Amino acid sequence: MKVAITTVGSKGPEDESKNEGRLKAGKLAMAKAKSLGADILVLPGGFVVGNDFKSRQKIAYALTTEARGLELAVVFGVDDNSWHLAYGYAWSPVDKVVYSWEERSSTRSWNKRNKQPNILTDNQWEAKLKSYDDVRLLTTVGGVVGVLLCGELFNERIRNALIKRSPKIAVDLIHRGHGFRSTGAMKRLCHYGIASACSAHVQKVGAMKRCYIPGKGNNGNASTIGLDARIEGPPRIELKLFEV
DSSP, X not given: OEEEEEEEESSOOOSGGGHHHHHHHHHHHHHHHHHTTOSEEEOOTTSEEESSHHHHHHHHHHHHHHHHHHTOEEEEEEEETTTTEEEEEEEOTTTOOOEEEEOOSSOEEEETTTTEEEEOOOOTTOTTOGGGGXXXXXXXXXXXXXXXXXXXXXXXXXXXXXXXXXXXXXXXEEEEXXXXXXXXXXXXXXXXXXXXXXXXXXXXXTOOBOEEOTTOTTTTBOOBSOXXXXXXXXXXXXXXXXXX
8 A cells, every 4th residue: 555644834724714725735735646656645634624514524525526536545634613623534436435533532521601612631441432442444445544633543442443453554634743742652553563654734844754664674663754745835745655
């Protein structure tokens, strides 16, 4: 399987006004990934943003429609500002379904005063959080991909469920790469024979593209600052192709 991982300039979109430029850059990245021979392109968490369900769906379908035309699997993040929630979307020419998944790395309760969900401390072992045992999988031409959203990589219960299903690779859609300490969790997946890679928003040009592949040297660490292509944007998108 050939996986195109990305680092995307800036911290991520703050509002819908940034979507037009990000859609254009994202579509160029898809075309470039296809020309590189990638089976799947992975864009970061919060790559685009919506202010309600309708706008979130509209912007997501613009990207999945482009992927369908290219016959390229894609996974990317869409933030919903109305609820302060993060979602992952995915499409592949094998499954032919648009998937939408909500991030599960925190519990929430309803705040009656301002009608907003409270973000509470995450208790990954709480029995009622059965969604932690659900595994988000996408089937591509090259094999099965497990999809994680940002902090889900650190959730042991989510990782254990993923290990049981044993996809070829797990990809994490990160909002901000700076300070994201992913090494330990990625090594653990590698130990169980599962490759892993992260796409993230970063400020730095030539930022690290994080990837662990079982059987590779340096305990599976295949991460590199190298790139195979760059979309100038804005936002700037750097692509690195990993074969797992």
